[in-house]
Amino acid sequence: MITTPQSVGVYVHLPWCIHKCPYCDFNSHEASQEKVRSLEEEYVDTLIEEFNFYQDLIKERIITSIFFGGGTPSLISPKLFEKFITAIHKNFDLSKTEITLEANPGTIDIKYFQSYADLGINRVSLGIQSFNDNHLQSLERIHSSEEAKQAIVVVKKYFKNFNLDLMFGLPNQSLAELTEDIDTAISFNPNHLSFYHLTIEPQTRFFKSKPEIPSDDDAYEMLSLVLKQLKNSHFDHYETSAFAQPDHQCRHNLNYWTFGDYLGIGAGAHSKLTHENEIFRMDNTKNPKQYITEVAKQNFFPNKTLIPQQDLPFEFLMNALRLTHGFTKETYSQRTGLSLDDVKSKLHPSFQQDLLYEDHEILKPTEKGVLFLNEILHNLI
Amino acid sequence: MQKNIRNFSIIAHIDHGKSTLADRLIQSCGGLADREMDDQVLDSMDLERERGITIKAQTVTLKYKAKDNQDYILNLIDTPGHVDFTYEVSRSLAACEGGLLVVDASQGVEAQTVANCYTALDQNVEVFTVLNKIDLASADPDRVKTEIEDVIGIDATDAIPCSAKTGLGIPDILEKIVSFVPAPKGDPNNPLQALIIDAWFDNYVGVVMLVRIVEGSLATKDKVTLMSSGRNYAADQIGIFTPKPLIQDKLVAGEVGFVIAGIKELATAKVGDTITGTQNPAKKPLPGFREIKPQVFAGLYPVESNQFEALRTSLEKLSLNDSSLNFEPENSSALGFGFRCGFLGLLHMDIIQERLEREYEMELITTAPTVVYELLLKNGEVEQIENPSKLPDLSTIEQIREPIITLNVLLPQDYVGPVMTLANEKRGIQKNMQYLGRQVMLTYEIPLNEVVLDFFDKLKSVSRGYASMDYDFLEFRGSDLVKLDILVNGERVDALSTIVHRLNSKFRGRDLAAKMRELIPRQMFDVAIQAAIGANIISRETVKAMRKNVLAKCYGGDVSRKRKLLEKQKEGKKRMKQVGNVEIPQEAFLAILKVDDK
Numbered sequence: 001m002i003t004t005p006q007s008v009g010v011y012v013h014l015p016w017c018i019h020k021c022p023y024c025d026f027n028s029h030e031a032s033q034e035k036v037r038s039l040e041e042e043y044v045d046t047l048i049e050e051f052n053f054y055q056d057l058i059k060e061r062i063i064t065s066i067f068f069g070g071g072t073p074s075l076i077s078p079k080l081f082e083k084f085i086t087a088i089h090k091n092f093d094l095s096k097t098e099i100t101l102e103a104n105p106g107t108i109d110i111k112y113f114q115s116y117a118d119l120g121i122n123r124v125s126l127g128i129q130s131f132n133d134n135h136l137q138s139l140e141r142i143h144s145s146e147e148a149k150q151a152i153v154v155v156k157k158y159f160k161n162f163n164l165d166l167m168f169g170l171p172n173q174s175l176a177e178l179t180e181d182i183d184t185a186i187s188f189n190p191n192h193l194s195f196y197h198l199t200i201e202p203q204t205r206f207f208k209s210k211p212e213i214p215s216d217d218d219a220y221e222m223l224s225l226v227l228k229q230l231k232n233s234h235f236d237h238y239e240t241s242a243f244a245q246p247d248h249q250c251r252h253n254l255n256y257w258t259f260g261d262y263l264g265i266g267a268g269a270h271s272k273l274t275h276e277n278e279i280f281r282m283d284n285t286k287n288p289k290q291y292i293t294e295v296a297k298q299n300f301f302p303n304k305t306l307i308p309q310q311d312l313p314f315e316f317l318m319n320a321l322r323l324t325h326g327f328t329k330e331t332y333s334q335r336t337g338l339s340l341d342d343v344k345s346k347l348h349p350s351f352q353q354d355l356l357y358e359d360h361e362i363l364k365p366t367e368k369g370v371l372f373l374n375e376i377l378h379n380l381i
Numbered sequence: 382m383q384k385n386i387r388n389f390s391i392i393a394h395i396d397h398g399k400s401t402l403a404d405r406l407i408q409s410c411g412g413l414a415d416r417e418m419d420d421q422v423l424d425s426m427d428l429e430r431e432r433g434i435t436i437k438a439q440t441v442t443l444k445y446k447a448k449d450n451q452d453y454i455l456n457l458i459d460t461p462g463h464v465d466f467t468y469e470v471s472r473s474l475a476a477c478e479g480g481l482l483v484v485d486a487s488q489g490v491e492a493q494t495v496a497n498c499y500t501a502l503d504q505n506v507e508v509f510t511v512l513n514k515i516d517l518a519s520a521d522p523d524r525v526k527t528e529i530e531d532v533i534g535i536d537a538t539d540a541i542p543c544s545a546k547t548g549l550g551i552p553d554i555l556e557k558i559v560s561f562v563p564a565p566k567g568d569p570n571n572p573l574q575a576l577i578i579d580a581w582f583d584n585y586v587g588v589v590m591l592v593r594i595v596e597g598s599l600a601t602k603d604k605v606t607l608m609s610s611g612r613n614y615a616a617d618q619i620g621i622f623t624p625k626p627l628i629q630d631k632l633v634a635g636e637v638g639f640v641i642a643g644i645k646e647l648a649t650a651k652v653g654d655t656i657t658g659t660q661n662p663a664k665k666p667l668p669g670f671r672e673i674k675p676q677v678f679a680g681l682y683p684v685e686s687n688q689f690e691a692l693r694t695s696l697e698k699l700s701l702n703d704s705s706l707n708f709e710p711e712n713s714s715a716l717g718f719g720f721r722c723g724f725l726g727l728l729h730m731d732i733i734q735e736r737l738e739r740e741y742e743m744e745l746i747t748t749a750p751t752v753v754y755e756l757l758l759k760n761g762e763v764e765q766i767e768n769p770s771k772l773p774d775l776s777t778i779e780q781i782r783e784p785i786i787t788l789n790v791l792l793p794q795d796y797v798g799p800v801m802t803l804a805n806e807k808r809g810i811q812k813n814m815q816y817l818g819r820q821v822m823l824t825y826e827i828p829l830n831e832v833v834l835d836f837f838d839k840l841k842s843v844s845r846g847y848a849s850m851d852y853d854f855l856e857f858r859g860s861d862l863v864k865l866d867i868l869v870n871g872e873r874v875d876a877l878s879t880i881v882h883r884l885n886s887k888f889r890g891r892d893l894a895a896k897m898r899e900l901i902p903r904q905m906f907d908v909a910i911q912a913a914i915g916a917n918i919i920s921r922e923t924v925k926a927m928r929k930n931v932l933a934k935c936y937g938g939d940v941s942r943k944r945k946l947l948e949k950q951k952e953g954k955k956r957m958k959q960v961g962n963v964e965i966p967q968e969a970f971l972a973i974l975k976v977d978d979k
Contacts, residue, residue, distance in 0.1 A: 011937055027938075197933045216903075220928035241933050256937045270938040283938070315940060318947070322935060353905065371929035372905060374947060381951040 002337035004274045007064040009255040012047060012084070013266030014073040015288045018107065019142050022205035023198060027268035027286045028071045033107075036075045039288070043266075044080040046292045048087045050265045053300055055091060057273060058263060063088070065098040065252035068121075074103035078115035085120050098251040100125055100163075105151035106143030117158040123250075124155045125163040125194075131184040132177050135170045138211065152188045161248065163192035168226060169219040170198055171211040178222050182229045191248035195226050196241045223371075240322045240373065257323050259316045259335040267291040272307075277337065279307045312336040313343045314380050321373055326357075326364020343380065350376045383635045387562045388456045388593065390473055390506075392498055393483035394491040394849070398513040402483060402545035402554075403441075403457060407624060409551050410443035410455065440578070440591055440637055442621040447559045455558060456637040458578060458593075460497070465726030467496065467853060468673055469579070472653045474501045475669055476578045476593035476637065479508070479562025481554065482535070486512040486520035486542070490532045490820065492791035492849035498533050509561050510540035511554060516547055531818030532791065567634030573597035573605070573658040575632075575640070576667050580650035582701040586618070588644035592656060593637050595667055600631035604659035605642060608666040609651055613659050614642035647704045675707050675723025676784065676854060677730055677833050678767045680748035680876060681737070682719030684956055684967070688743065689718045695741035696720060699733060706733060711768070715876045715960045716746055716970070721768055724750075727833055746958070748876045749973035750833045755782040755857040770875040772864045775915065781880070782857035784829040787812070790840065791822050792848035799843035807831035808882060826855060830880065835974055865890055867897065868911040868918075872961045876970050891920040893972060900969040903927035908963050 016031040016039070017024075031039065066088070068081070081101075088094065100123040101116055116124075130136055131145045143151070155162050164185050168178050185193060197219055200206045214222065227237060235243035239257060242250065255262060264271045268286035272279060282304040285291050294302065307315060316336050320327040332340050340347075340363065350356045355369035355376050369376055393399040443455040460473040474480065480501040484490055501508055510529060512522050522542060529537040541557060543550030575592040583589050592599075599605070603616045620628040621638040632638045644650050652673075655666035683692045693710075700706045707723035724730040730750060737743045756764050756773070757780040766772060772781075788809065792800055794816070800823060804811070809827035832852065840848050863886050867877040877897075881889050890912030897910045901924050908924040935943050957964040 009937075199933050217925075217928060223929065240931055240935075253936065256935075262937050264937060268938070270940070272937065272940075281941075315944070318940070318944065319935060371931055373931040374950065375905060375930055377947050378951045378954060381948055 002274055002277050002279065003334040004276075005261045005335075006061055007255070007260065008058045008061045008273075009065045009067065009252050009260065009262040010051075010063055010088070011252075011262055011264040011266075011269055012066065012068050012073075013071065013264065013269040013284075014043075014068060014076055015071040015267045016075055017070065017072045017104075018075070019140060021140050023139065023200065025201040025204050026071070029288060031075075033075060037077070040076050040080055042292060043288060044076070044084055046295045047084055047265050050295050050300075051084075051088060051263075053298075054263055054265070054271075057275070058261075059091065061261075063092050063094065063097050065100070065255060066094075067252040068099075068101045070102050072104045072107055072127075073101050074107045074109075074112065078112050078119060081116065081121065082119040094120065098123055098161075100250070100252055102127065103151070103155070104141075104143065105148040106141070108147075108151040108154055110154050113154055113158045122159070123161040123163070124159050125165060125192075125250075126151060126155060127165045128152075128185070129165060129167050130170060131181050132173075135173060135177070138171045139167075149184075149188075152190075156188065161192070162190055163194060163250065164188070164190045165194045165196070167196045167198045168222040169214050171213055173214060173222070175218075175221060175225060178225060179229070182226060186229070186233050191245040192250060193230065193235060193243040194241055195230070195243065197223065237324055237370075239324065240370065254323075257319045258327060258331060259319050279312070280304055281307060309338070312338060313340075314377070317343075317380060318377055321363075321365050321369070321376060324365065324370050326362045328362050330361075332363070346380045347376075349379045382454075383567075383633075384564045385451060386454045386456065386565055386635045387479060387558050388458060388477045388565055388635070388637060389479035389481060389558055389562050390458045390460050390477045390501070391481045391483055392460070392474075392494060392501055392508070393513075394485070394488075394494045397483055397485040397488065397491075397494070398545045399483055402481075402511070402513060402543070403459065405545050405548055405551050406455075406457060406555065407441055407443060409548075409555060410445050440622055441624040442637065443623075445555055445559070448556060449559075453559050454636075455555075458637060465724075465729045467500070467851075468671055469652055470497055471500050471504070471669065472576065473578055474506055475504050475653075475667070476576055477501075477506050478565055479558060480506045481558075482508050482510045482529070482533070483513050484510065484525055484529060486515045486522050486525050487517055489525050489528045490791065492789055492822075492851045495533055495791060495822070496789065496851035498535075502535075507562055508535060509557055510535070510537045511550070512540050512542050513545055515542040516544040516549060528818055528820065532820050532822070565635030567594070567596045569598045569633040571596040571634070572661045572663040573599055573603075573656065574663045574667055575599060575656040577650060577652055577654045577656065578637075579652060580647060580704075582647045583641075586641045588641070588647055588650045590640045590642070590644075590650050590656070591637070592632070592640055594632050594634050596634055596663065597658065598631055598633040599640065599656075599658075605640075605656050606659045606662060607649065607651075608655040608657055608663075609670060609672075610649065610654075612649065614644060616640050616642050647701060651704070673705055673725065675705065675725060675753075676829060677724045677726055677750045677752060679722060679724070679730060679750045680711055680713060680716065680719050680768070681708075681722050681734070682713065682716040682746045682748075682876075684744035684746055686717045691741075692720065692737070692743055692745075695737055695743055696722070698741070699736060703733075705729065713770075713876045714872075715874045715958055715965070716748075717958075719746075723767065727837065746967045746970055748970055749879065751879065752784050752829045752833060754784075754862070754880060756780070757782065757859075769864055769880045770878040772878075772880065775864075780859045781862040782859045783862060783880075785826050785855045785858045786829045786832065786852045787855045788825045788827050788832065788850060788852045789822060790825070790848050790850045791817075791820055792844050793819060794821050796844040796848060797821050797823070800840065800848055803836075803839055803843050807836060808885075828858075828860070828882075829854070863914050865893070866913045867893060868909075868913055869897075869901075869960050869963050869965065870909050871911075872963075873913075874960050874965070877973070879973055886914055887919055890914070894920040894922045896972040897969055898922040898924055900972055901963070901965055904964060905930075906962075 015029050016036050017028045020030050099121045101121045102125045104127045128148050133145045230243045237243050261273050267288040270283040272281050329340050357364050357366050391399045440458045445453045445455050458473050458476055460470045526537040541550050541553045574596040575594045577590050579591040605616050606613050618641040620626050653670040657663045696708045705725050708720040711721040753765050753767050759779050804825050809825035813824035815822045861883045862880050863883050865879050865881050867874050894910045894912045907926050910922045911918050912920040957966050
């Protein structure tokens with residue numbers, strides 16, 4: 001029997017960016033600040049309408065996190081966030097909710113950040129990517145190294161809780177340059193860092209014309225450096241690409257990785273919700289205009305599909321084994337309604353290859369397993 | 382009637398328009414109405430149509446009213462058009478009195494045309510020349526005529542210009558067949574001698590034999606004997622192809638037609654064998670019969686091991702209609718259960734592989750082709766092996782003998798240098814070099830083993846496509862050969878063992894190991910690749926361990942996409958073969974073909 005989680009995360013997608021980065025495969029659409037101004041009100045009203053429709057599904061639950069992702073959410077006027085949060089607040093207690101806003105340096109308006117903090121947003125995730133101007137340029141970021149640093153100063157002023165997104169394995173990046181990026185990031189004393197290996201995804205401009213990126217071996221050296229430096233600075237490497245100071249893990253993302261329930265609203269947003277011993281997914285249409293039309297036509301539950309029971313072990317493990325501390329077997333049973341014993345034979349080779357560790361309570365990847373998660377997952381297919 | 386029969390074949394290189402010409406002749410004689418004409422009716426298999434070659438000969442009997450106002454029966458006997466099928470071609474030509482040498486008026490003469498034309502002349506077939514594709518702007522009939530005279534040595538002054546595509550020259554060709562090709566001889570009252578030109582399997586009636594009655598006559602219900610085996614049958618049905626089958630009461634000396642005699646297995650009806658009457662048998666069979674033996678072998682393995690039985694069934698079905706295809710179950714430690722298959726040559730192998738994949742939807746791993754080796758053992762026995770990994774302990778072997786072929790290459794003078802270099806690299810011994818106008822005919826004795834790998838591709842590339850070749854088995858010849866093994870993390874990969882000349886073994890081993898290093902993907906541990914001769918390691922390469930394999934991101938919206946990605950990766954892994962704990966991709970088993978010997 002699947003236990004319906006008591007908590008739920010809410011993801012809100014804000015789809016516009018000033019410029020689409022060549023590595024980005026998220027659902028983002030280019031629009032100038034003026035263009036965003038002309039579109040944002042109708043869009044946010046639609047978000048509220050959509051949320052109001054689905055809120056019955058989660059009415060007995062606690063919203064533990066709200067995440068405004070994008071796109072570049074910091075392009076949106078504070079008054080509209082206020083309108084949205086107020087609408088949710090009507091029926092839900094948000095006093096203990098982690099409310100994160102994604103922001104990009106170069107779109108940071110000091111006045112805005114004060115307002116964001118005032119209206120209840122309590123965490124900011126900044127898309128820094130690098131502090132090196134050459135790399136920022138090759139990634140086509142719209143900010144400079146200096147602007148990135150200024151943005152952090154502004155964010156720090158209003159937010160205790162903030163994350164910096166960085167990448168390694170950038171075109172022509174050297175180990176020395178990466179060391180500088182790591183040191184600079186740490187110098188701001190963030191309580192959360194995300195360090196991603198740049199991946200060339202299909203349907204991106206980098207995929208069509210591939211830049212020269214460090215070899216796999218060099219990228220591994222880079223990762224080792226990241227792990228070592230952040231460990232020295234007392235960051236806990238708690239997920240494949242995520243690092244946190246004690247008690248500052250991102251609750252919203254942790255919910256994904258523990259196979260929790262989430263309601264996604266906005267263009268292209270995905271939801272996963274448990275309902276009466278079944279788990280279903282749905283995902284909204286990606287195009288913002290189309291999304292508004294669909295909601296206006298009351299076309300709800302887009303692409304709703306039940307996750308077949310036989311897929312639950314894989315989907316759970318694909319997420320939960322990203323957590324370096326693993327998960328409790330009890331969580332597995334609650335979320336999937338199944339026992340880990342059912343997949344014992346498929347996990348067996350991974351134990352033999354020293355990729356997995358277990359005791360009576362938990363299952364987790366070994367230090368090697370953290371780096372070879374795909375191998376563990378291949379064994380499960 | 383015999384004096385109004387003309388039996389003839391078309392001798393042409395692939396692509397020089399034989400099938401189109403055949404269609405046009407059939408059409409002109411009213412064999413098929415226009416709307417029934419599927420282009421190139423003689424090439425019935427799709428695959429043949431695509432490759433532009435005829436694999437199984439088919440024949441057609443045409444009625445033609447000549448300008449002398451007499452009715453003639455024209456039997457067009459189709460021939461397979463590739464080097465692998467020289468024996469079949471010779472049997473088709475043995476059934477003819479005349480041959481149309483068709484040469485592309487812009488491309489000129491090719492080695493295979495020369496070989497087939499000589500085969501025809503050897504059998505006293507009267508040959509006249511047709512210049513096809515005369516309508517093309519690039520046609521150069523005068524040059525090609527000179528070339529025919531220089532290279533083949535027959536008079537081409539009266540060559541008939543023709544375009545099989547437009548129909549130009551077709552009436553002239555038909556008249557020439559009547560006036561030039563001799564009528565068949567042979568006495569209907571002699572004991573029966575019928576030559577099997579071709580045979581194939583029909584699902585409803587069993588084996589159908591295409592025959593030329595050389596002496597005597599054959600009527601329905603006659604008791605007949607196949608002279609090579611002495612087995613007896615009854616001629617249940619006989620007839621001719623128009624090209625549709627048309628049942629006849631009897632066939633007499635000089636005629637060509639089919640016989641159905643309740644034969645269940647194609648291997649029984651051997652091309653070139655003689656059918657005679659059981660009651661009144663001929664004293665001797667017709668000359669020229671040969672048991673055909675496969676010359677090239679390769680292992681065919683299903684990608685998914687559970688497809689082994691399906692592969693067996695597919696091979697059985699294919700061999701129903703192809704008696705030259707041999708196969709025996711084989712077990713490889715690397716590839717699992719599969720079949721060792723014998724082919725007439727490389728093209729034959731390609732065709733079988735493609736038919737298995739296309740018509741039978743088999744997914745296959747094919748090992749590099751090898752040849753039969755003859756072993757003289759210390760105890761005086763001689764044995765043959767078809768698989769290098771089966772080579773017995775060297776201490777028991779006195780001598781290893783490899784098949785040597787006579788190879789003729791016809792090419793424009795400009796490319797003589799590079800082609801000679803290539804042949805030398807391949808251990809060829811030059812036997813002859815003949816200047817024939819602008820063309821040169823090079824003759825080599827060369828190990829078949831060196832030719833089966835990639836010789837033809839290389840020949841084409843060093844001659845920019847201008848060289849053509851033809852070959853025939855000569856003999857088994859002793860040579861200083863060794864077995865080259867490939868070891869992956871210490872385990873011998875049987876499917877990669879090859880027999881090579883000692884002088885080449887070092888380079889081969891080194892190149893093969895290097896190629897394998899490129900083809901084997903990185904795994905979680907180092908993979909050592911070694912090339913060895915006996916216990917002696919001659920080369921070593923390492924595929925370094927990969928250091929990580931994990932997706933950088935996975936959030937709420939990524940699940941189904943990432944899942945698909947992982948499934949795709951897994952699918953790729955599943956198609957690899959496991960040797961010890963190392964996963965080896967299929968391409969690696971053909972690495973031998975990709976090695977450049979320098």
